[in-house]
Amino acid sequence: MAEIAEIINDKIKHFGRERVALLPILQGIVKEKNFVNNQDMVQIAEALDISAADVFGTASFYSFIDHVERGKYVIRVCKSITCEMKGKHKVLQALEDELRIKLGETTHDKKFSLLQSNCLGLCDQGPAMLINEEAYTHLNPVKVHEIINHFRNLSK
Amino acid sequence: MSTKQVNRADIIFSPYSVAPYEILRLSMQKTKPEVIEEITESGLRGRGGAGFLTGLKWKFFANTDGDEKYIICNADEGEPGTFKDRKLLVEVPRKVISGMAIAAYACNATKGVIYLRAEYNNLIPALKKELDIFDEHAKKFGLKFKIEIFSGAGAYVCGEETALIESMEGQRGEPRNKPPFPIQNGYLGKPTLVNNVETFATASMVCRYGASTYKTYGTSDQRGSKLFSISGDSPKEGVFELELGMKISDFVEEFGDGDTKAVQVGGVAGFCIPRKQFETAIVGEGNTTGGATMIFNSTRSMYNVLHNYLDFFAEESCGQCTPCRVGTQQLLKGIEAVKSGTKPVEYLDDLIKLSKTMQITSKCGLGQSVTNSFTSIVQNFKEEMIY
Numbered sequence: 001m002a003e004i005a006e007i008i009n010d011k012i013k014h015f016g017r018e019r020v021a022l023l024p025i026l027q028g029i030v031k032e033k034n035f036v037n038n039q040d041m042v043q044i045a046e047a048l049d050i051s052a053a054d055v056f057g058t059a060s061f062y063s064f065i066d067h068v069e070r071g072k073y074v075i076r077v078c079k080s081i082t083c084e085m086k087g088k089h090k091v092l093q094a095l096e097d098e099l100r101i102k103l104g105e106t107t108h109d110k111k112f113s114l115l116q117s118n119c120l121g122l123c124d125q126g127p128a129m130l131i132n133e134e135a136y137t138h139l140n141p142v143k144v145h146e147i148i149n150h151f152r153n154l155s156k
Numbered sequence: 157m158s159t160k161q162v163n164r165a166d167i168i169f170s171p172y173s174v175a176p177y178e179i180l181r182l183s184m185q186k187t188k189p190e191v192i193e194e195i196t197e198s199g200l201r202g203r204g205g206a207g208f209l210t211g212l213k214w215k216f217f218a219n220t221d222g223d224e225k226y227i228i229c230n231a232d233e234g235e236p237g238t239f240k241d242r243k244l245l246v247e248v249p250r251k252v253i254s255g256m257a258i259a260a261y262a263c264n265a266t267k268g269v270i271y272l273r274a275e276y277n278n279l280i281p282a283l284k285k286e287l288d289i290f291d292e293h294a295k296k297f298g299l300k301f302k303i304e305i306f307s308g309a310g311a312y313v314c315g316e317e318t319a320l321i322e323s324m325e326g327q328r329g330e331p332r333n334k335p336p337f338p339i340q341n342g343y344l345g346k347p348t349l350v351n352n353v354e355t356f357a358t359a360s361m362v363c364r365y366g367a368s369t370y371k372t373y374g375t376s377d378q379r380g381s382k383l384f385s386i387s388g389d390s391p392k393e394g395v396f397e398l399e400l401g402m403k404i405s406d407f408v409e410e411f412g413d414g415d416t417k418a419v420q421v422g423g424v425a426g427f428c429i430p431r432k433q434f435e436t437a438i439v440g441e442g443n444t445t446g447g448a449t450m451i452f453n454s455t456r457s458m459y460n461v462l463h464n465y466l467d468f469f470a471e472e473s474c475g476q477c478t479p480c481r482v483g484t485q486q487l488l489k490g491i492e493a494v495k496s497g498t499k500p501v502e503y504l505d506d507l508i509k510l511s512k513t514m515q516i517t518s519k520c521g522l523g524q525s526v527t528n529s530f531t532s533i534v535q536n537f538k539e540e541m542i543y
Contacts, residue, residue, distance in 0.1 A: 020344070022326030023309060061328040061474075062309035064274040080236040081424075081464040082387045082450055118312060118468055119236040120275050123387035123450070124394045133277045 004029060004040050008047045022048060022058055026065045034074055034113075035066040063117065071106045073151050076117035076130045083126035087140065091127045092116075094141035098148045111152070159438060162410040163399040165373055165381035167361050168354070172250055177293040179364045183258045184297055191262040192218060195359055198367035199379030204230060204315070204352035205422060205446035206521070210359060213349065216339050218263040220347040225265040227256050227301075228343065228350045232273045232320060234312040235423035236468060237448035240383040241353040243395045245272075245279050248357060249286045253303065255356025257294065258363055259349060260301040268303035269343075271320055274310045312472035316520050317350040319474065330476040331520035354383055354447075375401035378440050382447055388420075389413050389453035401441075405434040408451070415453040418536070423448035424465040425525035428458075430536040458537035459495060462530065466491065469526050480523025483514040487530060494541060501542055504534055 007028040015021035025044055029036050036059055038052075045052040059065045066074070077083075077092055096102060099112050106113040122128035125137035136147055173179060183191050196211025217225070229252060233241040244252055256268050272279065287303055294301055311329045314320045318332035321343050342348020351359075358380070362370050373381045378400035387393050390411045408416045419429045421439060423446055429437050439449070452461060466488040475481045490507040493499040511527035518524045534541055 019326040020324065023323065024307075027307060027309060058326065058328055062274075062311050064308075064310035079464075080468070081461055082237060084460075084464060085388065085452075085456065117275070117310070118472060119234060119238070121233055121239040121242045121273075123237050123239055123385065126387070130275065135278060 004043055007032060008044060012047065017048060019048065019050065022050075022055065023062075026055075026059050026062075030065055034070040034072065035068060037067070037069070041067075069106065069110070071110050071113040073111060073131050074113045074115060076115050076120070078118075078120040078122065078126065078128045079116040080119040080123065080126075082123040083120075083128055086126040088127045090141055091129070091139045091144055094144040095148070098145055112148070159403050159406075160375060160399050160401040162402050162406045165397045165399050167365065167370070167373075167381055168244070168251070168357055168383060168397050169248060170361075172248070173364070176250065176289055177254060177257070177297070179360050180254050180257050180261070180293070180299070181297055183363045184261050184299065188218065188262045188264075191258060191363065194367050195362055198362040198370045200355070200358055200362060200370075201379075202352055203354035203358060203382065203446065205235070205425065210351065210355055213339070213351070214259060214263055217259075217265075217347060217349040220339055222347040224267060224346050225263065226343045226346055226348040227260050227263075227265045227268045228317075228320065228324075228348060229256055229268070229270045229353055229356055230315065230317065230320060230350050231276065231353050232271055232308050232315040233276075233353070234273060234315050234472075235425060235446055235448050236465075237387055237420065237423045237450045238385045238446055239387075240385045240395045240447055242276055242279070244353050244357050244383070245276070245283065249283055250290075251357040251360045252353050253286060253290050253356075254360035255351075255358070256303060257290070257299060257301055258360060259351070259356070261299055263349065265349065266300055266302070268301055269324070270303060270305045271308060271314075271324065272305055273308040273314075277307055280305060280307070311474070312468075313474045313520070313522055316522065319520070320350065321348065328474070330474045331522075333519070352446075373399050377401065382440070384439075384447045384449055386411050386449050386451070388451040389416065389456070390451045400439070402439045403435065404429050404437045404439060407439055407449070408434055411449075412451055413453055415455075416451055417454045417456070418452045418458065420448070420450040420452070420461075420529065422446060422528075423450075424468060424529055425521065427528050428461075428532040428536065430532075432536075458533055458540045459491070462491060462533045462541070463488070465529055465533075466526075469522070473522060477517075477519040477523065479514045479517040480519070480526075483510055483518070483523065484526060487511060487526065491534075491541060501538075504538065504541060508534060 011025045041055045045055045127139045128137045200210045201207040314323045314329040319329040323329040338348040470484040473480045511530045515527045
């Protein structure tokens with residue numbers, strides 16, 4: 001795992017020691033470990049010479065910058081109306097059964113987190129979800145089972 | 157008021173010209189005012205939803221002096237029911253980039269940014285490849301214009317241009333007061349032009365086919381063609397390029413499943429048109445459109461639909477101004493209370509009043525537009541709100 005300091009320095013090199021580097025730094029850390037913790041935020045604040053509260057205020061505004069611990073694979077199920085009409089509830093239920101967690105939770109082995117998201121821009125292919133950055137469409141319970149198994153085997 | 161049948165157009169997804177960035181090269185042989193005049197003449201309006209005249213915007217931007225001027229392509233397509241920009245960026249990114257580059261040439265801008273929503277991060281590798289091809293050609297044509305990709309972080313409100321700029325500056329995505337407009341005072345205080353993905357792609361096509369040809373599409377009120385993201389109870393979901401000026405009844409005939417009860421035009425920020433208005437309403441007139449059209453058939457509960465919308469608005473309200481922050485939550489609680497019987501039916505009228513107050517007092521388009529879908533659904537499907 002790349003050191004947090006490394007990510008910060010890397011982005012500062014590109015964007016300068018300026019506020020504009022903040023979001024790219026947060027995104028870089030999320031990409032690395034799927035969430036930003038309090039220590040990371042203090043470290044960022046020091047590097048950019050702004051307050052830690054300011055960093056938290058910005059980070060917590062955005063739904064793709066998590067500040068609580070998430071699993072290796074973050075699942076975001078689209079909750080927009082068209083996905084709902086096409087069977088989002090069944091897909092969500094299948095995910096909860098398969099992973100044995102509730103919406104908003106993370107599995108004990110820290111592999112999967114199950115979240116909802118607003119429109120993913122895949123309305124014509126719903127129900128849809130993202131796993132990290134990859135999109136999965138035309139979902140149904142059988143497909144959910146296959147996809148989760150695929151990821152389980154990947155991380156073995 | 158003239159109307160058109162449902163006519164497919166094939167402009168935006170037409171094949172690329174043979175030589176890469178040929179439209180850019182040819183546009184650069186014209187004078188800068190000529191290019192802007194062409195766009196103005198076409199009558200092209202912004203395709204994000206607000207519908208400002210693109211030629212006019214470019215003209216203001218060209219007339220603003222600055223050592224560094226930015227062009228931002230707004231690819232923060234977050235409106236539920238909209239997915240046309242994703243298709244453009246996947247299938248014809250060159251047209252989008254061409255549009256940005258033509259604007260850069262015509263308005264003397266040197267820096268470009270594609271603000272891509274986080275949900276579309278998986279498009280970045282392909283876009284970067286295309287940007288490399290662009291760099292090569294820009295150098296050849298002598299155009300000093302560098303485009304970078306900035307990834308969003310998941311906030312609907314960042315589709316609003318000043319919130320988008322705030323977000324790029326590392327702040328919470330809270331809209332600014334206008335004026336000043338980004339044209340004068342945008343990213344890092346520099347003059348900044350923000351246009352939607354489809355606007356740039358269409359601008360490059362106007363330059364390719366000429367304003368006079370482009371103008372033959374559509375009606376006198378709405379020029380040209382437009383991409384429509386069609387989803388919901390339709391056997392033909394997807395993105396379609398259609399001539400503007402269609403009656404809803406024709407649209408439903410073409411795309412509905414035979415049992416259509418309502419059409420949501422312009423995404424959740426737009427209007428819900430019930431069956432009894434299909435004959436009189438025209439897509440995009442009085443019901444602003446970014447092209448999102450969701451079709452509901454008679455099996456759908458409009459209460460569930462509205463509940464879903466309000467849940468969305470309450471979550472995505474940035475929280476900066478009170479009318480929107482509190483209003484969205486109260487509307488949601490309000491319809492729940494009427495449904496459960498803890499509030500009388502008349503309470504719906506109070507809620508409509510509240511939504512109209514939000515329209516007047518909210519700072520940005522998010523809070524201002526909640527009343528569109530709220531009022532049109534509550535008034536037209538009142539019995540579904542109660543029983």
